[in-house]
Amino acid sequence: MAPVPIYKTDLNVNASLDLKEFSVKETSMSVRAHLVFMVDFALMNQTTCSAARVNLAILAEIVKLHNSTCIELVDDFICICAGGWTDSTCSTNINECFSSPCENQGICQDEINGYNCVYIDECESNPCQNQGNCINRLTVGYDCECFDGFQGTNCEIDLDECDSSPCMNGGICVDGPNQFTCICPQGWSGVLCETDVDECASSPCMNGICDNLENRYSCECKSGYTGKDCQEEISECSSNPCLNGGTCNDLINGFTCQCPPGYQGTLCQTDINECSSVPCLNGGTCTNARNFFSCACAPGFQGINCQIDVNECNSQPCQNGGTCVNERGQFSCICTDGWAGVFCTNGKAI
Structure with missing residues (x-):
C-alpha cells in the first residue's frame, strides 16, 4: 500500500481524482482555511476514477471551509455555510457592499459577514484658503465659508474693497486683505476722508476771527491788523x-x-491864533503870524507885548526949565513962571 499523502494548504481544492493525484486551484486571498485530509488510495481504482468509491464523509471534510458544517448524503454531501459565505462548498465570500448600503457618498469596504463605510474627508487637505472654514457636503465635495473680503471656491480671491470707491473728497483708496485705507488730501480726515479738518482749531488768526472753510481758513482781522493770519500791525x-x-x-x-x-x-x-490871548498890552494891536504874533504898540509903549511904558522925559521935552513928569503913555511939563504950553515954550505976559 502506497503511503498516504498529507496536504496542508491555503488553497481551494477541487476534489477530482485522476490517477492518484488531486487537481488544486488557487482561490482568492480572502479565503483562508487549512485542510488536512487523507485519502485511502486503496479504495480507488488504480486506472480510472469512475469505478472508485470515494468515502464522501472524507470528501466532505476535505471541502469544508470557513467554519461551515458539511453533511454526508447518499452519493453526495451538503454544506451549511457560516455567516458571510455561500456556494456549495462555502468558498465564496458574500459581498455585503453589493446593495450599496453606505449613504452620503460613503465608500463601502466588504468584510467577512459585514461591511465598513469609509467617508472621505474632503476638508482634510485644507482646501479653503485665507482661513476660510471648510464644510463637507452630505454629497460629494465640500464648501468653503469665506471670511469677509474673500470669495471663490477656495476663498482664493481677495475682494478689491476699493471697487466701490469708498474714499470721499479726493481720497486715494489703497486695497488690503479684507480692508482698505484712504489716503486723505490736505484738509480732510476720517476713515473715508469724510471729515473736513477744522483749520481754525490751531487758532492761526493772531489778531482776528478765524472762519473755517473747505480745506482752508480765512482770518477776519481786527482794526489795525492785516496779513493772512492778522499778524501785521497796520501803520x-x-x-x-x-x-x-x-x-x-x-x-x-x-x-x-x-x-x-x-x-x-x-x-x-x-x-493857533496867538492873538486870541490878547498878548499886546496897553492898547497895542496884535497881528497873528505862523507860530508867532506881533504887537503894534500905542504911543508911549514898547516891547514885544507893549508892556514897557516909554519914559518920554528921557528926551527932555520940557523947555525953559520946565519939569518933565512921565505918565502912562505920555508925559507932562510943569513950566516955570512965565512959561506955558506943552513943552513950556510959550512965554506968558507979565
Missing part, C-alpha cells in the same frame, strides 16, 4: 497824516500827532 503813520511838521505816533488802530508850536488839532491842521 497808520505810513500815510503821513500829521500836517505842518507834526510828528506821528503809531498806535493800534490809530495814531496821534505831536504838533509843533503854533499848531493844534488831531492832524496839527489848525494854526
Whole structure:
C-alpha cells in the first residue's frame, strides 16, 4: 500500500481524482482555511476514477471551509455555510457592499459577514484658503465659508474693497486683505476722508476771527491788523497824516500827532491864533503870524507885548526949565513962571 499523502494548504481544492493525484486551484486571498485530509488510495481504482468509491464523509471534510458544517448524503454531501459565505462548498465570500448600503457618498469596504463605510474627508487637505472654514457636503465635495473680503471656491480671491470707491473728497483708496485705507488730501480726515479738518482749531488768526472753510481758513482781522493770519500791525503813520511838521505816533488802530508850536488839532491842521490871548498890552494891536504874533504898540509903549511904558522925559521935552513928569503913555511939563504950553515954550505976559 502506497503511503498516504498529507496536504496542508491555503488553497481551494477541487476534489477530482485522476490517477492518484488531486487537481488544486488557487482561490482568492480572502479565503483562508487549512485542510488536512487523507485519502485511502486503496479504495480507488488504480486506472480510472469512475469505478472508485470515494468515502464522501472524507470528501466532505476535505471541502469544508470557513467554519461551515458539511453533511454526508447518499452519493453526495451538503454544506451549511457560516455567516458571510455561500456556494456549495462555502468558498465564496458574500459581498455585503453589493446593495450599496453606505449613504452620503460613503465608500463601502466588504468584510467577512459585514461591511465598513469609509467617508472621505474632503476638508482634510485644507482646501479653503485665507482661513476660510471648510464644510463637507452630505454629497460629494465640500464648501468653503469665506471670511469677509474673500470669495471663490477656495476663498482664493481677495475682494478689491476699493471697487466701490469708498474714499470721499479726493481720497486715494489703497486695497488690503479684507480692508482698505484712504489716503486723505490736505484738509480732510476720517476713515473715508469724510471729515473736513477744522483749520481754525490751531487758532492761526493772531489778531482776528478765524472762519473755517473747505480745506482752508480765512482770518477776519481786527482794526489795525492785516496779513493772512492778522499778524501785521497796520501803520497808520505810513500815510503821513500829521500836517505842518507834526510828528506821528503809531498806535493800534490809530495814531496821534505831536504838533509843533503854533499848531493844534488831531492832524496839527489848525494854526493857533496867538492873538486870541490878547498878548499886546496897553492898547497895542496884535497881528497873528505862523507860530508867532506881533504887537503894534500905542504911543508911549514898547516891547514885544507893549508892556514897557516909554519914559518920554528921557528926551527932555520940557523947555525953559520946565519939569518933565512921565505918565502912562505920555508925559507932562510943569513950566516955570512965565512959561506955558506943552513943552513950556510959550512965554506968558507979565
